[in-house]
Amino acid sequence: MSEGERRKGGKGKGGKGDRVMVPPADFRSYYGQQVVKTPVWRHDIAAYLFTGGLAAGSALIAAGADLTGRPALRTTGRVTALAALGASAYFLVNDLGRPARFHHMLRVAKPTSPMSVGTWILSAFGAAAGVAAVAEAAPWLPRDGVVGLAARALPVAGRVGGLAAAATAPALATYTAVLLSDTATPSWHEAYPRLPFVFAGSALASGGAAGLIGAPVAQAGPARTLAVAGAALELTATHGVEHKLGLLSEPFRQGKAGKLLRAARLLTAAGAAGALLGARSRVVSALAGAALLAGSVATRYGVFEAGKASAADPKYTVLPQRERIAARQDS
Template sequence: MGALFRRFRERVVDGEGAGPAPVGGRRGRRGRRGGEEVAVPPVEFTSYYGRPIVKAPVWRWDIPAYLFTGGLAAGSSLLAVGGQVTGRPVLRRAGRLVALGGVGASAFFLVHDLGRPGRFHHMLRVAKVTSPMSVGTWILAVFGPAAGVAAVAEAASWLPSRGVWRLARGVLPPVGRGAGWVAAVTAPVLATYTGVLLANTAVPSWHEAYPELPVVFAGSALASGAGVGLLAAPVGQAGPARRLAVAGAALELVGAHRVETRLGLLSEPYRVGVAGRLLRVGRVLTAAGVVGALLGRRSRVVSAVSGAALVAASVATRFGIFHGGVASARDPRYTVVPQRERLARRAAGR
């Protein structure tokens, strides 16, 4: 019995029987037998075979293009109603025509991503306020016809002034004004719902940026609409476009700065790689466009170049946000580390 007890103490109490030796060396033994202290290496996150934990979006270039054209349409409709209220026909005309072109392009890109036009129609069978995709589909269904009627009304001045055409010349302008207001009222939701849509996914850097993405997209939409006005209108009629450019650039720059700094580790995908380069280009173009808009009050060329810079900045910003989210989904680190940090905070708060 004494021999069995000694053997039990050596294997269990002194540590020999406590389990398999760790990788990289033999387990040390403590107590009267001496030996090294057991050193546990720091644990790092991993995933099965290094594969992503969250499935990356399968969207292609047509979805970021859809994000841009939808914002362009929304900003242009606001520009159009501003020109309508202040009596600036060039701004009104440019805004209405670009709004129609933008929403038409948005519908094309969306249907292209869905694969079949019938799927867009099927989405109109249900109205679900808790689904950003459902809400967005209905917004497009309201905004699109309104923008189309407003744009068609611009053709009234080109119609002959006799016969039935004379009646059309009298009816189209007031109908166009009403349709322009309908488009302008729905424009803010059209400009921002795509940010809500991205934040409603499981993609880490999109989901965590849910307060900022609608702000970034709203500012980008206003800046692109202002760019249309600066491109189309003479300097004497571009006052509302310049003010719109300042407001849009402020929202876009502040929102993008928060996205790149507030999210901790999840801000990293927006600062590196393709997304980082695109967002830096967008920031530079936005700043240059606003400065040019303010300094080019008397120069048609400077005003037009500033407008083009603002439109290009909107493209770069939308594509940058898109690529940043995709990059965060492909790397499991952006899923595991924030989860562990949240668990640690909850445990510390108990």
């Protein structure tokens, strides 16, 4: 058989059919260099992912508590939402380097840019959540004069602000997942169908966790339900990210990211179990809430680290590209 026949898989003397005689080539990167750049975001952004989700989940809890007459749970949700939003703003501006950069992003609205859309979502949510949180000060204000008139109007303004914050909360909880998926970072980009569900579940679990910690058990029923539902969604979606992306699931299971996501799974499952079992115990509920919050933090940091790891290793860029090319050629 000639060299050309061997390369083409043709018949040789006495051959019984086409065979590939040359073994598949091993993966070789371009001089061992990265193909895509590792994200330049620092760990401030991983913290921002968590606090944004906590703010969104807490706003949903607060709105539900307001509509069902649970004042302690409402106060916990509103105050937590505002505090988490303030932390989000700090982490985002600290990563940007200059506060003016956030302001500059508000000069335009670009629907095709997740960063631009996210800036407007954050701003709208912040205004509404701020009004709702300020309304919690109404009982301590004087009832006379102009201040008294404002104090009497605050509960109505607080309800409107709380409902507006709850309306924008789903977008706030998930737009960061779209932002990560819109990058060229291989494992983030491949996870685009599942990552929003991971972040949504994490946001619900963390918001419910804040309610379990801050409200008495008599009022914490909605927080308990939301925490368990969010934990179930987070665990299910994270399992898909870890096992349903082929080669690009590896970074979610290995190294630092793998350790963080395994810890997140244990903490989230333990927190959900504690939320169910601690319906009559303030201490157990608070411990369950703490576990759920810690699990949410670990989830966000694990996803963040997995993306960085997939960008650092060129095989996660090159091999999936080759698979897609081969699939197109076979079809």
